[in-house]
Amino acid sequence: MDKFVITGGHRLTGEVTVSGAKNAVVAILPATLLAEGVCRIENIPNISDVSAMLKILKTMGAEIKFINKTTLEIDTSHITSYVVEHELTKQLRASYYLIGALIGRFHRADVAMPGGCYLGLRPIDQHIKGFEALGAEVTMEENAMVSVKADKLLGNAVYLDVVSVGATMNVMLAAVKAKGLTIIENAAKEPHIVDLANFLNTMGADVRGAGTDVIKIRGVESMHGCEYSIIPDQIEAGTYMVAAAATRGDVLVKNVIPKHLESITAKLVEAGATVEEYDEAVRVKMDKAPTHCNIKTMPHPGFPTDMQPQFATLLCLAEGTSFVSESVWDNRFRYTEQLQRMGASIHVNGKTAVIEGNPEGLMGAPIRADDLRAGAAMLIAAMAATGVSELEEIHHIERGYENVVDKLRSLGAQIERRTFPDDEEHAQRNAG
Numbered sequence: 001m002d003k004f005v006i007t008g009g010h011r012l013t014g015e016v017t018v019s020g021a022k023n024a025v026v027a028i029l030p031a032t033l034l035a036e037g038v039c040r041i042e043n044i045p046n047i048s049d050v051s052a053m054l055k056i057l058k059t060m061g062a063e064i065k066f067i068n069k070t071t072l073e074i075d076t077s078h079i080t081s082y083v084v085e086h087e088l089t090k091q092l093r094a095s096y097y098l099i100g101a102l103i104g105r106f107h108r109a110d111v112a113m114p115g116g117c118y119l120g121l122r123p124i125d126q127h128i129k130g131f132e133a134l135g136a137e138v139t140m141e142e143n144a145m146v147s148v149k150a151d152k153l154l155g156n157a158v159y160l161d162v163v164s165v166g167a168t169m170n171v172m173l174a175a176v177k178a179k180g181l182t183i184i185e186n187a188a189k190e191p192h193i194v195d196l197a198n199f200l201n202t203m204g205a206d207v208r209g210a211g212t213d214v215i216k217i218r219g220v221e222s223m224h225g226c227e228y229s230i231i232p233d234q235i236e237a238g239t240y241m242v243a244a245a246a247t248r249g250d251v252l253v254k255n256v257i258p259k260h261l262e263s264i265t266a267k268l269v270e271a272g273a274t275v276e277e278y279d280e281a282v283r284v285k286m287d288k289a290p291t292h293c294n295i296k297t298m299p300h301p302g303f304p305t306d307m308q309p310q311f312a313t314l315l316c317l318a319e320g321t322s323f324v325s326e327s328v329w330d331n332r333f334r335y336t337e338q339l340q341r342m343g344a345s346i347h348v349n350g351k352t353a354v355i356e357g358n359p360e361g362l363m364g365a366p367i368r369a370d371d372l373r374a375g376a377a378m379l380i381a382a383m384a385a386t387g388v389s390e391l392e393e394i395h396h397i398e399r400g401y402e403n404v405v406d407k408l409r410s411l412g413a414q415i416e417r418r419t420f421p422d423d424e425e426h427a428q429r430n431a432g
């Protein structure tokens with residue numbers, strides 16, 4: 001079993017460069033199914049969700065060539081299959097984008113229900129509502145296969161009952177080649193929605209209004225290859241910003257779009273940090289205990305749910321009581337148990353966590369990453385704590401953070417990735 005072993009108590013200082021956005025690239029790679037030609041994509045993050053998506057596309061018949069560590073060329077023109085089995089989709093949530101892209105390309109898709117982080121129920125009813133509005137027939141087959149067929153795809157109005165990132169992007173993927181005008185109302189506005197729209201437009205689509213809650217898509221006959229660079233990862237940037245504040249450090253976070261970080265910056269300032277904004281960087285400094293504050297997660301431009309565990313960890317180190325409300329996911333507080341093991345006073349009451357902060361309150365402990373962002377929160381907690389922590393289930397973290405050990409070490413963190421014998425084997429050896 002691989003773990004991170006972290007000795008806390010070291011301030012993070014220096015510079016760190018943010019990689020390409022996970023939640024953009026996992027939609028942009030499937031979107032290449034719509035191009036009749038080669039797409040050259042830059043700023044690809046080296047994370048396991050990308051490897052999993054590339055493996056799916058390769059298995060389907062895509063030709064993929066890495067030009068350098070962060071740039072690839074992908075040609076999907078020889079793909080003839082619209083079937084993706086569970087063995088492949090179970091690895092990542094974003095495999096649902098294959099449904100929209102395959103409908104756009106073949107008017108057919110048989111894709112097994114996706115895996116991904118457990119954050120409570122993760123329904124796809126709004127994706128299905130969108131596909132049906134475009135004229136597709138959707139059925140759930142055996143083995144949780146979502147089977148979609150459409151004789152014709154016709155543009156239509158799609159009102160989303162909940163603001164959903166996945167449904168907004170999936171309907172965009174299905175609609176770009178539908179005949180006529182599709183209007184998505186109550187659309188999500190996250191930066192990765194705009195990035196996908198820009199990518200589709202670079203391939204010849206006609207998508208307008210991305211970044212607002214009404215997106216208009218006029219269908220086109222065909223789309224071509226293109227060159228594109230993925231936006232920087234807002235959540236990776238936010239994670240390093242909060243890590244800097246939690247360790248009372250001074251970190252320049254480079255390759256960011258400061259506008260995407262506004263809600264995180266505002267809350268860090270409220271918690272007592274200094275945040276300086278540059279064109280493509282932000283510098284976060286903290287030289288005292290954080291001040292307590294409250295956060296409520298909301299769709300963009302509100303405070304992102306994907307930063308909730310990391311920020312709650314910072315608030316465990318604050319003077320006073322903070323309230324953290326989660327309004328996007330039903331079950332995103334599992335990590336609080338791990339923080340309690342480290343000495344934090346954090347208690348969940350329904351959709352709110354109440355934190356009695358203590359600036360010296362975290363102690364190293366054996367802990368676990370319950371999911372991707374919970375894992376990022378555990379890293380922050382362990383770096384801010386006194387003593388040594390051993391963090392398990394780190395594969396969750398490697399789904400979304402490129403080179404996290406090297407990046408943190410370059411900032412002065414004491415962190416190592418170590419392989420331990422399996423617990424059972426370990427116990428047997430000790431017994432023997």
Ligand code: EPU
Pocket residue numbers: 023026093094117121122123124125126127128162163164165166167188305306328329330372373400
């Ligand atoms: N929802 C429905 N029906 C649907 C779709 C969503 O009821 O058909 C509900 C969900 O249950 C949830 C809310 O709507 O309560 C928002 O879900 P959304 O569809 O926006 O989430 P998602 O597309 O499945 C993406 C990110 C998540 C991030 C959320 C919210 C990807 C691959 N995942 O998920 O990222 O938390 O948007 O911003 O883009 C992460 O990166 O750690 C992560 C979990």
